[in-house]
Amino acid sequence: MASALIVVFILTHMVGDPVDLLLPLDAHQEQADQMRIALGLDRPLWEQFKDFASRAIRGDFGNSLWQRRPALRVALESLPNTMKLVGAAFLLAVVMAVPLGVLAAVKQGSTLDKITSLLALQGVSTPPFWLGLMLMMILSAKLHWFPTSGMGGFQHLVLPAVTLAMRPMGRIAQMVRSAMLDQLGELYVTTARAKGLSETRVVMVHALKNAAIAIVTMAGWELGRLMAGYSAVVEWVFSWPGIGMMVVKAIDNWDFPLLQATVVVTALTISLVNLLVDLSYSLFDPRIRSEN
């Protein structure tokens, strides 16, 4: 924790004189001096760090320089918006990827398998920035089906969620397919078939359940990546007021308290997601369950 604070402090104080960056270029010298005092930048670096560290530990990052409100409040305000977008995108990705992956594995080598692989590859390799603008160009600017940007009703959620879902969808589908192929080759599957169980039951209950740990791990990882980075680009393109957008704006405005707050909030959210994923393993693997 201490080292994290030191790194954050040094990084945010390395950008040059923040006062010159924050004031308009034609500001007077006395305005700059006044601001330097107001921000405490005239004090020795050691004192500044002591102050920063003791407040950061208590969750006080100071006021956002850009919005002039508590930085943590600004960061927390935008977090639910990102969760909404990421939640929708993730759900969409899983709902599309799992059936596709399972079908592709069962009908390995078929046209369906090839289409799935192509779709997955396309999803993984299309830059969300480009995809978002293309969807917007066709579905909003040409066909007028959806609003281009902003947050509001369900209508506003569709384009950004679809854009954001493509990457995790591709990767999860690939993962589901290969995990299922592994399981379908196992002896217990042959045994189950020999016992005369229906193919649906063999695939959906026996094999899928055993493949689930790998799938959930991958999906959880994708969820973390959605929160931590992919969403920023999509939020930018669609003017979605989430925490990724806030990070970009914090950097744009040289707002180091806000940057610190957004980074810490994002990191905590990802830790929480990872914890949930770890806990969910016990649903699929009895060996992980507590013996108690």
Place this chain on the structure above:
Amino acid sequence: MSIAYRKFLVIGLILVLGVVMGTACGQKATAPEGGEKSSTPATGKKEEPKADKQGAKPVPKASAKPLVIAMGAEPATLDPYADNDGNMRNATANIFDSLVVAEAQSFNLKPVLATRWENEDPTTWRFWLRQGVKFHNGEPFNADAVVFSLKRILNKEYNSPLLNFFDGILEAKAVEPYVVDIITKGPNPLVPIRLSWLPIMEPKHVQAVGADVVEKPIGTGPYKFKQWNRGTQIVLERNEDYWDEKPEIPGVVVKFIAENSTRLMALQNNEVHIARDMSPEVKSQMPAWKDISGMEFSAIRLNAERREMKDKRIRQAMNYAVNKEALRDKLFNGSAKITPCQQSKSAYPGFNPDLKPYPFDVAKAKQLLQEAGYKGEKFEFVGARGRWLKDGELSEAVAKMLNDAGINVELKIPEWSKWVETYFNLKNPVDMILTSNSNEIGDQDLIMSKFAHTAGRSSTYHDDVPGLDKIIDDNRYELNIDKRNQVYRDLWAQLCEDPPWIFLLNPDDVYGVDPFLEWEPRQDQLIFVKDIQWKS
């Protein structure tokens, strides 16, 4: 235990998903749809504009829709003194009135909350105020509000970024309930135009809400603040008790759309009616557009004191070597004016109409270099990228043109914080640096004091060019406007002949607009919605 635990976990996961979906869908009902009147956004967006386009049904006055303005960045505050931000002013210029306002394309003043004003004595300007005007909270507007507002913006501790528009103003005194005196340090000829940058705030309200003034603006303007959906939009509604003619448009929505392509498509999708800061290349893709010569002047600041550059012929050669026409036509698609050898344009008092841009003449440049004995010494040129319209391309093009004329220029484009550091480093000034200067109050002194006076924070000169500092200082307080302007005309002629800059362009502001809007842009980028109408 294990079964109970398992159940608990399943329920927990379902709950988490439920909450995510719930917030996603629940938003639908509560979402503030400031921009659209219809209940279903999709059909509203599809059909309303179509009716417009066919022109079959003129928009009835009573049901005129709110105006949606899109801009690139969200303002940090709606306290009009806390930022010098054109995006913020999309909202605040409609919420607050000032005493006076400049005309759309000049610095001639029109009365707003002041009805007339005159110079009582060299250090006093007297303003007569409009009577019967009320703030949005019902409080009356009077001299006390002016005194309070001026005191607030001049407060050193408050440290307003607008402070340098109020240079030399000491205080305001209420003489009578509707007469106010502005006291200045010395003679100050530009007090009225300076006060056009002072939106009048309501004293009791500001004191009562404290720090919350940031999101609770109360003015006397034609529109009242309604709500601010952080990250998305600011919504204003018509002030039905406005002191002047009631505006036709019933509301204003200011949307924040950072990505330029998205702003363009929002315009194509009829979600917005005015899109600010559009790139000139996309003009053909917009339903309609307007442009106006802006207030930014790009120039390259030269270190006129470096040994090789002390000779003015080198600096003249640099001006001859740059093909400004090509920059204007190829880089800015024609949406720019060539700076006429001064960082000023005809709308500004003190503009020198006799000066012409340095023509593009490589032969002349080479001849001057030879005369000055230039032997290929290297000049370091610091460009910028991502700060002003096409700044990176401009830096690269100019560097190439200078190289082509035989001037050894090495271009570096650092990130912004490094640029700022270089810009203010006058102890060891860089040879050349790309700048863009704006002049919102049309006062030549603003440019002269900052860039040509040795005391300027980003001046070209470290040592006084004989007499220059004194001329600038004296003329700042010259009350005889004609005489004052003549001195500036002469100064510009001097700075054109012995140029401390490579003069470049004055780019236009390009707006994307709804073709059914009757609106003309202003050079100061303010958008007064009360003056806008829907075409019938």
